Amino acid sequence: MSAPTRRRWLTLAAGTVALAFVVAGCTSNEPEESEDTATNTAAAPAPGGTSNDEPGDKVVIGFSAPAADHGWMAAITKAAQATAEEYSDVELRVAEATNDTNLQISQIEGFINDGVDAIVLLPFDGAALTDIAIEAMQKGIVVVNVDREFSDPNAARVTVLGDNYGMGVSAGSYICDQLGGKADAKIAEIAGIDSLPLTQDRSQGFADALATCGLEVSNRVPADFTAQGGEAAAANLLQAAPHLDAIWNHDDDQGVGVMAAIEAAGRDEFFMVGGAGSKQVMESIKADDSVLKATVIYPSTQAADGIKLARLVVQGKSMSDLVEVEVPRKIQLFAPVVTKDNVDRYLPTAFES
Amino acid sequence: MSEGVERSLEPGGAATADAVVVTERAQSASGDERGGLLHGPAARNLGLVIALALLCVVGVVTAGDRFASIDNILTILRLAAITGVLSIGMTFVITGGGIDLSVGSVLGLASVWASTLATQTMAQDTHWIVMVFTALLVGVACGLVNGVLVAYGNVVAFIATLAMMVAARGLAEIISNRQTQRVKVQGFLDFFRDDWLGIPVLVWIFALVSAAGWVLLNRTTFGRRTLAVGGNPEAARLAGIKVKRHTMYLYALAGLTAGIGGVMMLGRTTAGTSTNGMLYELDAIAAVVVGGTLLAGGRGTIVGTVFGVLIFTTLTNVFTLNNLSISAQAIAKGVIIVGAVLLQQRVAARSRAGT
Structure with a gap:
């Protein structure tokens, strides 16, 4: 998705600025977000709703994504952070956004050393991050793969993809x-x-x-x-x-x-x-x-969904709108058409470009 | 610091002397530095040791056992290994008065070339070492092109290697068709993803390359010539050093380390892509400069470079462990680089005043 960046350090700065804009633009939208995302598992408790959102065991989640050199990618991290903040039982550790697979692997190694409960990973290159993801899975860490697929299905417990x-x-x-x-x-x-x-x-x-x-x-x-x-x-x-x-x-x-x-x-x-x-x-x-x-x-809330799913898996909860007891292996998000008639429904989860 | 001043040759005076005497002087100068290795460079490196120690203290205080664990230290070293190897080659080029902006791209090209279907098939039929040789050859070839352009074509190093940086990346994109080439040669993966005595092979390679670089710079004629060429090419030429040829060798050496880096990248990520090594040249240059090698050439330190690499990777690690913002980390890196350069300028000014 992201064009390769030529100046990582500049991009870091640019990404930060972009992020700041997103912060300014999105803060009022968080409540709607959970209603609109395709995985409607953790909607605010309502009559007939579920207990999924009630605080459970503490979950430490490591998060890593490519550099925010693109409005969509900046929104990915922003939405993930915002979602994590909604939960008192989630501690999110966000690694430096990077387009360097070497550094991203090292970030995952760091999360493994730290013994996090789950890792939500949007890899810069799915194939390059596959082996380290398998290692994390083997150590009992729940890996949620977002957007760019690993080359081995055993590398992730849940995969969230766009369409x-x-x-x-x-x-x-x-x-x-x-x-x-x-x-x-x-x-x-x-x-x-x-x-x-x-x-x-x-x-x-x-x-x-x-x-x-x-x-x-x-x-x-x-x-x-x-x-x-x-x-x-x-x-x-x-x-x-x-x-x-x-x-x-x-x-x-x-x-x-x-x-x-x-x-x-x-x-x-x-x-x-x-x-x-x-x-x-x-x-x-x-x-x-x-x-x-x-x-x-093409939802920029994929990683946010990844956070929610990681929390559910670690806490042993199910997606309550499904009959299935466990969180599914793979979730592919829908690509709806937004027109003047339905734009209000999607505007809250839109990203700033 | 005064030792550092002595370590740079005094070519101004040397140029007027007889060539034989000059060579002797050059040798005695490096003889001094040989004796002073435990004193002079150690003193110069003291600042780096303190900086690294300080970072470690911060790491232990803020992250405790999460920082001071064997696993975490290995994580730091694994991350440092690839940039580290590039930085060793970069140390030689910069000490020799040049700059190489292409090492990151050449690393990417080497990793792509060594992981094409053709290379991998050949490796599968013969031995995985074929992939290693391919990467090293690509690296050296690119380095030689840089060297010939700079030394014989009289193209400014910045421009020649900038051209290579762009061209090598483009070639890598064409060869790989911008796709990820997975390494399927099991022997290769088994070797480079292994541990020896509990330490990853990649870290061993970094250690070996650093040791070889130290010997080459401090214990051989090649190293002395590098200092001479970087300090004052005209004097070096008058002293009988084939400056052009030596300059070419320096870029070939940087290319070789880029090739090694490409192999390591393949081992680490199991994937050859054209984006491998993006911007590593900047990381390498930053580490070399922070380590105390003069950007103007004529003075270089491998030990300092290794410290420079470790300082940056430890910084990244400490920030990640503490979940600190990416922007703060970028600022810290910038401050460190500027600080190191300011320090260098003071040293250089004193050095000029001294001679």
Whole structure:
């Protein structure tokens, strides 16, 4: 997801600033968060609710994630911390955000030495962190793998994943609905980093969904998840395609640049669907003041769910909305379409890009 | 500190002297430093020892047994090992008056090249050592290109190695197609992920490379020439040292350590990716400078470099153990680097005043 960073120390500083903005933007949203997340296990105690949120045995959780060089990634850590603070029985230890697998391995070694109860890990590189995760599991530590999968299923007790293919399907289906059988509709796709499997999954889902209504992508350009990359890709795309009916942009961070290019070209004959679900994009959808009419969510609350699940597993609780006694092995989150009609439901968990 | 002043050669005076005498002077100068190794550098390293000890005290006070456990110390050493090896090579380049910004990228390229399907298949058919040789060869080759550009092409070291930094990363991305290449050669993994006498192989490699680096810098003609070339290339040339060739060797040496680092990275992460070693050149340069090697060249210390590496990794460890904010850690690192450079400038000023 994150483009490799060139200046780690600068990024640390930048990440901190980004984090500070997120702090400012999100503090009022925490109560809703637990209601809206896909794993509805720990919703606030309500009539007919569960006792899962009541304080139990103390749980020490180690958390490690890649550097926050991207709004989505910054939100991951922020949401995890906010969720941990909701529980008096959770002590969260957050390791330095890093894109260096060597350092991240050492952080996990540190957590193992410390004898934490659980580790919530969004690895910079799933394969590189697999062996150390297996070691942690063998020492009896509950490992929760978030977003980027390990290469061995034994390396994690629970895996929380987004749905990249589903994002493409959601975006494609929405565009099908909107264009309603317009036979020769011109549809453009602005992808993320093309060589990443997640980008290929998104594009595959998009193409599959469009095929169900007889449409196909007429112009496709890859960008790089950054605003400047999005601007360059979109500017070229708009030059190449004098008329468009719809655009799907994979990522709302790069969408900032895409919107800039669209405004610079003065084009508005099409509508655009975003990806990932940033707060700015959702607000724009709500205000209905641009070509942005929808976005599909790739939840930035995955790690927050990881914290909740780690706590449940350590305390021996179950996901009370399920009949199943144990917490499941794998949870894949849904990629809903956000439009003007339902935006209020998703705005609280949106991330700042 | 005064010992440090003596340790840098006095090329200004030497240049006017007869070449034979110069060589003798150079040797006697390093002879002094040989005798003074227990005194001079030890005194200079005292500040580093105190800094590291202070960090350890902070670690023990704030984290207690969690810090002062064998497991935690091994965690620190394992983290230090790869940057440590790079820093040894970097010490030579900087002592020789240069800089190498490419070591992190070359490490990444070496780790990718050594873990391609082709290399791994060959290793599986023959011996895992093939992967090691591949990485070392890639490292040395990149280092040689740097060296030739800097020494014979007269490209400024900063620019030549910056070009290599970008190009090696790009090549690594092309070779790996930006994907993670898992190491499947069991012999390789068994060897590099093993412990000897309770100490991880990676830490042994760091120790061996450091020892070899110390001997090379302090006990051989090569080391003396490195000091001479870094201190005053013109004087060194007049003294009969083939400065260009020696400079080339220094970059090849840094490339070799990057290759070793690539092998270690493969052992540690079991994965070759183009992002391996991202920004390690900065960690290495920081460790070398904090260790007391002059960025301007002419004075270098392997012991100081090892301390520099350990100080940074221990700092990271203490901060992580105490669950402190990442920003505080970044600030602490910055303060340490600036402090070390300020100290260096004072030493350099005194050194200039002395000669």
